[in-house]
Structures are given as structure tokens and as C-alpha cells.
Amino acid sequence: MKTIKLLFAFALSATLFTSCHTEIRVDDFDEPTISINQLLSSYELWYVDINATKGYGETPFLQKAFTISFKGGVVYANNNIVGLGSNGNGYGIDVGTYDAYDMILDVFHDIDGFSTFDVYQIDSNTIELYNPNNDTSYFLDGYQRNTFDYDYVFYDNIHYFLQEYEAWEKIYTSNFGAINEFDNENFLQFLPGGNDSTFKSSQDNVGTNVNYLYWDYTGIYGVGNVTGNMYLKTLTLDYDFFDNEFFELSVINDETIELYHPSSETVYEFKGRGYIQYLKTTDSKGKTIEVEKKRKFKNDRVDNPRENTRD
DSSP: OOSSOOTTHHHHHTTTTOOOOOOOOGGGOOOOSSOHHHHHTSSSEEEEOGGGOBSSOOOHHHHHOSEEEEETTEEEEEOOSTTTTTGGGGTOEEEEEEEEETTEEEEEETTTEEEEEEEEEEETTEEEEEETTTTEEEEEEEEOTTTOOHHHHHHHTHHHHHHTEEEEEEEEEOSSSOOOGGGGOOEEEEEEETTEEEEEEEOOOTTOOGGGOOOOEEEEEEEEEETTEEEEEEEEEEOGGGOEEEEEEEEEETTEEEEEETTTTEEEEEEEEEEOOSSOEEOTTOOEEOOOOOOOOSSOOOOOTTTTOOO
16 A cells, blocks of 8 residues: 555546446447557556456456556456555566457466456457456456556455455554453454455454464454545444444554544554465465455446357
């Protein structure tokens, strides 16, 4: 996450990432005037507009990525919210290779294997990647790194940020505020799951190794927006035995969050432990293994009209 917030974040946020692609017909598009390699390299970052996806299939590496870049035969991706804007000088990490010809893009992903796409230029900064093997289209919006609003993407996906550490350890409790039940919780964990998201909490002593934590409670959590403040979120933890715990959530840096508890007026800080890098992580023998992650769709999926369009 960039520490310097872009002054025009609010102006851009209304237009950068809105899913407003109209229904597609194959005969609506003219042949591009540039080659596919020129098209793919015309922007440094391609933002994967996950809400615009058409079709009921999934292409795993696109489902995981926030941005994709094509540089000299190498595919780069920002799969994590942690480090967004700084990993790989903003490009993210190397996730595979590609070959592009005759408006066809073949990707050889390090984990997910081979995928092929028909490429369509929708407008001056939008392309469609149609996968004929699963009849699904992903829409990518082009940006240069120096104009891309990394902060907007970060704060619009805070729930993924919370999931990118194995645990969050309490490192600070203010000396002001009323005593309350949450004072006893020293570790939190946030997990994706189905239509709801699951959290766990532990009262183990601060400093306990993440691998040896005993999770005392498992419940449901939710992250919400605060009107007029993109950088402030709400966090609700559903504790059945003492009702919900409600917090104002703010991010101090890429590994530290602040939770303000309005009912007691207590401030807590939690630090992330055990960073999870999606796609590339290694076991004790140095072998690359996959860490599962999937971005959820906020909108309903729709039929893809491009079925059987390849000659």
C-alpha cells in the first residue's frame, strides 16, 4: 500500500472501477488497428474488473488477480492486497509466460497451467479476454502505474487484506476506555468461506507462536464502508455469547491495523503474523506450493454471448 494517498482518489473512484460494460454482440467490434502485442503492452497494468465477468466458468489465475501485466513474454500479477503498489515496482510478481498472435493470447501459468483467450478491444483502455474452453469473458481496464489508484483498490478490498495473514496479534491496548470482554482477546484470524466470512479469536498469551494458537471462538465477521471516508471501515465480529463487537477499522501500514471500540472507547492495535503470498510460497524443502484464494463476485453471473465465436 502506498503511504502517500492520491489527492484525486475520490474523483477517480467514481469512474475507475465501475462495472458498466454493456451487453456484447460479436459484430459490434472493429478490427484493432494495432497488433495484439502492441495492445497488451499499451498499458502497464490491466485491472481485472471482476464484477463485469460474463459466463459461468472460471479462469483461476484471473480470478485471483487484481491486476495483470504483460511484459516481454512474462505475465505479472498483483494477487495480494498486502504490498499492493510496491511489490515488483507495482507490477506484482512473475506468475507465468505468454504468447500472443492473431488476437489470441496463450498463457502458461506457473500453477494453473495453460489457458487460451480470444482478445477483443472494447474501447481505448478496455480489453476482453474470452476463454472458449469455459465460455467466460474477463474484462480488463488499462492504466499506467503512475496514474493507477492503488489506494482505492486496497481500501475497496480490505476483507482480502485481513485474510492475508495467518493471524493478527494484539500489540497495543489504550490505557483509556472502559473494561470490556474484548480486552481478553489477543489474536484474531480472518478466513473466507461461502457467502459469509469466518473469524476466529484466541485468548492465548501475546507472543504465542501462530502455529500453536488455540482458537477459543469461531464466528462470522463483516467489513463495511463509512460514508464520505474511503480510508475508514467498520468491522463487526459476531460473538454469540456476548453479542456483536463493533469497531472502526483503520490501516496503519501493510501489517498493522487499528480497531476503535466505540462502546468502550478503547483503541486496539493488531499486527499481522504469518504473511500469505498467493500463488508462490514454499514448504520446508523449498518447493513452490499453491495457496488457495478466490475473489468473490459481487454481482450475479450472466450468460456469455461469445460462445462458439472462434473460427
